[in-house]
Amino acid sequence: MSSAGAVTGGGREGLTVLVTGATGFVGSRLVPVLARAGHRVRAMTRHPDAYDGSGEPVYGDVGDPDSLLEPLTDVDVAIYLVHSLGEADFERRDAEAARAFAIAAQEAGVRQLIYLGGLGEEQDGLSAHLRSRRQVEQLLASSGVPLTVLRAAIIVGAGGISWELTRQLVKHLPAMVVPRWASTRTQPIAIDDVVRYLAGVVGNEAAFGRTFELGGADRLTYTAMLQQAAEELHGRSLPILEVPVLTPRLSSYWIALVTDVDPVTARNLIDSMRNEVVQHDQDIRELVPGEPLGYRQAVRRALGE
Numbered sequence: 360m361s362s363a364g365a366v367t368g369g370g371r372e373g374l375t376v377l378v379t380g381a382t383g384f385v386g387s388r389l390v391p392v393l394a395r396a397g398h399r400v401r402a403m404t405r406h407p408d409a410y411d412g413s414g415e416p417v418y419g420d421v422g423d424p425d426s427l428l429e430p431l432t433d434v435d436v437a438i439y440l441v442h443s444l445g446e447a448d449f450e451r452r453d454a455e456a457a458r459a460f461a462i463a464a465q466e467a468g469v470r471q472l473i474y475l476g477g478l479g480e481e482q483d484g485l486s487a488h489l490r491s492r493r494q495v496e497q498l499l500a501s502s503g504v505p506l507t508v509l510r511a512a513i514i515v516g517a518g519g520i521s522w523e524l525t526r527q528l529v530k531h532l533p534a535m536v537v538p539r540w541a542s543t544r545t546q547p548i549a550i551d552d553v554v555r556y557l558a559g560v561v562g563n564e565a566a567f568g569r570t571f572e573l574g575g576a577d578r579l580t581y582t583a584m585l586q587q588a589a590e591e592l593h594g595r596s597l598p599i600l601e602v603p604v605l606t607p608r609l610s611s612y613w614i615a616l617v618t619d620v621d622p623v624t625a626r627n628l629i630d631s632m633r634n635e636v637v638q639h640d641q642d643i644r645e646l647v648p649g650e651p652l653g654y655r656q657a658v659r660r661a662l663g664e
């Protein structure tokens with residue numbers, strides 16, 4: 360790590376940190392937290408002229424390998440928060456992008472890469488979306504730059520795609536017909552906790568080369584998640600009828616009718632709902648102590664934003 364870095368608890372301050380996806384749901388919340396923690400933050404986006412957040416806007420397009428060396432030069436820690444889930448060929452795009460980013464990070468002499476991926480057990484047969492997240496992990500690790508992976512299920516916060524899907528369904532429908540996946544368990548986490556964990560591993564050598572599972576305080580089925588969101592939003596529960604067959608394709612058409620989430624993204628997310636996504640270890644709490652919020656608290660915060 361650069362000599363400017365000073366140890367603060369488990370993390371460090373005074374580092375140069377590149378945040379990719381700085382305009383996104385997670386990145387836009389992470390950048391100000393890192394800046395307040397004393398880091399020099401570069402906010403990478405394909406549209407730096409339009410950027411009005413904190414940190415220094417820098418241009419970089421992970422689809423254009425030649426554009427990556429400049430933003431990564433003199434960077435201590437690079438945080439990878441890019442995906443192309445809204446594209447039909449997202450697996451190929453995300454793999455090529457991760458490969459290019461890994462090579463550029465290694466060439467630039469970056470000391471730590473951090474990636475926010477998805478929970479889920481490989482032996483359960485992961486969806487294309489979750490498989491792609493794992494492939495990105497492997498490609499980033501192949502750079503030889505120490506990688507820290509944080510894996511999360513649904514992140515609850517205003518503007519998060521999965522949370523918006525939940526909120527808009529619950530808001531617009533008086534009752535719901537859900538397929539079998541609704542009884543799969545998940546462990547949603549508040550965006551504030553995700554940002555706390557990401558900031559806590561920045562420059563933290565105990566996190567180098569390690570994968571951590573993140574989770575909120577509650578494990579619940581998708582049906583219970585919808586119910587609790589309805590109770591928080593409307594003060595009452597929602598009639599939910601589980602049916603044996605409702606294909607991801609059909610579900611996504613129906614979701615496109617009642618939400619503004621783009622149908623390709625919705626399809627990819629729904630397809631992942633057959634995979635149980637819960638935390639199996641809590642090692643992250645040794646590095647970044649503190650109690651994560653429960654689902655209802657996370658929902659209240661998201662609705663209050």
Ligand SMILES: NC(=O)c1ccc[n+]([C@@H]2O[C@H](COP(=O)([O-])OP(=O)(O)OC[C@H]3O[C@@H](n4cnc5c(N)ncnc54)[C@H](OP(=O)(O)O)[C@@H]3O)[C@@H](O)[C@H]2O)c1
Nearest residue numbers: 380381382383384385404405420421422440441475514521
């Ligand atoms: N949201 C969740 O519930 C959730 C759950 C688990 C894991 N994650 C993971 O968290 C990460 C961030 O997700 P998010 O929800 O914050 O995403 P998001 O809001 O959709 O933001 C995506 C970001 O990617 C950037 N981007 C897209 N294509 C790019 C390209 N070709 N070159 C450079 N930047 C590009 C966009 O920046 P510009 O358009 O400004 O260039 C944007 O800031 C992802 O890896 C995701 O898999 C999210």
